[in-house]
Amino acid sequence: MDFELSDDQQRIRAVAREFADAELGDKIAPYDARHEFAWEIVKKLGPLGFLGVLVPEDYGGAGLDYVSYALIVEELNRGDASVGITMWAHNSLCTNHIALFGSPAQKQTYLPRLASGAVLGAWGLTEPGSGSDAAALRTRAVERDGAWVLNGTKAFITNASVGEIAVVLARTDAEKKSRGISAFILERGTPGFSAGTPYRKLGLHASDTAELVLEDARVPAANLLGARGAGFAQAMTVLEGGRIAMAAMAVGIAQAAVDQAVRYMKQRSAFGKTLAEFNGLQGMLADLVTEVEVARLLTLRAAWLKDEGRPAMHAAAMAKLFASETAMKAATQAVQIHGGAGYIAEFPVERIFRDAKLTEIGEGTSEIQRLVIAREILGFS
Numbered sequence: 001m002d003f004e005l006s007d008d009q010q011r012i013r014a015v016a017r018e019f020a021d022a023e024l025g026d027k028i029a030p031y032d033a034r035h036e037f038a039w040e041i042v043k044k045l046g047p048l049g050f051l052g053v054l055v056p057e058d059y060g061g062a063g064l065d066y067v068s069y070a071l072i073v074e075e076l077n078r079g080d081a082s083v084g085i086t087m088w089a090h091n092s093l094c095t096n097h098i099a100l101f102g103s104p105a106q107k108q109t110y111l112p113r114l115a116s117g118a119v120l121g122a123w124g125l126t127e128p129g130s131g132s133d134a135a136a137l138r139t140r141a142v143e144r145d146g147a148w149v150l151n152g153t154k155a156f157i158t159n160a161s162v163g164e165i166a167v168v169l170a171r172t173d174a175e176k177k178s179r180g181i182s183a184f185i186l187e188r189g190t191p192g193f194s195a196g197t198p199y200r201k202l203g204l205h206a207s208d209t210a211e212l213v214l215e216d217a218r219v220p221a222a223n224l225l226g227a228r229g230a231g232f233a234q235a236m237t238v239l240e241g242g243r244i245a246m247a248a249m250a251v252g253i254a255q256a257a258v259d260q261a262v263r264y265m266k267q268r269s270a271f272g273k274t275l276a277e278f279n280g281l282q283g284m285l286a287d288l289v290t291e292v293e294v295a296r297l298l299t300l301r302a303a304w305l306k307d308e309g310r311p312a313m314h315a316a317a318m319a320k321l322f323a324s325e326t327a328m329k330a331a332t333q334a335v336q337i338h339g340g341a342g343y344i345a346e347f348p349v350e351r352i353f354r355d356a357k358l359t360e361i362g363e364g365t366s367e368i369q370r371l372v373i374a375r376e377i378l379g380f381s
């Protein structure tokens, strides 16, 4: 067993950390306050290879492994989770779906633009009537005159209004449940394809989340991604990698909360001592740091399994469940350690607290992760 990162992985983590220290954190706070997408900063991710992390070099990507990807995601989310979720959805969902299941022509058409950061990508599975029960989706795609015509609405889609390219899951066979779902590539500008007004959210204010609306949106037959009816199985594979990356996102947020708690404990005094000298708070911090490290190890193990080409769904679910609940706990306790200051927007923990909650909901809620874990243990299909 080897717990050492390779030299390349350490170097990549250092680059991501340097970027996060220089460009994220306090620099994102004004965007967050204005509920504004941080375009100026997101644009800087492309030249670093952070918008094509898993894309093979032949298609203009960085061609890195999942462990490296998890390290980058952790560091960027330690800096800021709005920018973090933007790059996560772009890499893990839209871009990875095309990289894994696209034809050579589709990869050639879309991946270089996505990987360079020339355009951002979105991925639409969730609908107003179906989230956890994703196979119940109702968006329809009908074959007409050699093209596909799509109708329906996708809800809560990251990068929906800032993205140029989207992968959308739609029902192509009404009678078959999960086997009647197919994936399609859509481009902004396609008549009948539009994004709604971005939602006002609890957190991640500098990220974009909106509906994708399909009203007789017509795409060429060539935009079907993989085989007809294979969309749901593809989505499950995409989600496996996506959950590992969301676990890394949660680890980054949890670490950011710990960083803020440490900083505040050293500077704030009460009863003639710094907070850092109180045993109760030291114990709280020690427990948190331990849990963050467990979350990190679970995440890197799931990423390593993925790199080894081994089944990773169970490990991804455990990592995502534990890391997201650790992020929420760390954020809650970091606010507590700040006292009244933690409740005020001026202090970063207030933003971290709001952002952390998403990790328990997105990419399969904690309840769904528990379901996945229990089913595997109990031997249910």
Ligand SMILES: Cc1cc2nc3c(=O)[nH]c(=O)nc-3n(C[C@H](O)[C@H](O)[C@H](O)COP(=O)(O)OP(=O)(O)OC[C@H]3O[C@@H](n4cnc5c(N)ncnc54)[C@H](O)[C@@H]3O)c2cc1C
Pocket (backbone or CB within 6 Å): 089, 093, 123, 124, 125, 126, 129, 130, 131, 132, 133, 155, 156, 157, 158, 159, 201, 204, 209, 358, 361, 362, 363, 364, 365, 366, 367, 368, 371
């Ligand atoms: C900021 C943000 C960004 C997102 N980005 C994307 C995106 O880019 N693409 C995309 O497709 N989706 C995206 N989502 C959607 C997200 O994946 C869903 O919100 C999530 O999967 C939960 O689905 P739901 O909201 O329909 O909740 P529901 O499925 O309605 O669940 C409601 C509650 O019931 C519980 N529940 C449901 N079924 C069970 C069960 N069998 N057992 C026990 N409890 C259960 C859930 O855990 C939850 O607590 C995003 C959501 C948010 C908030």
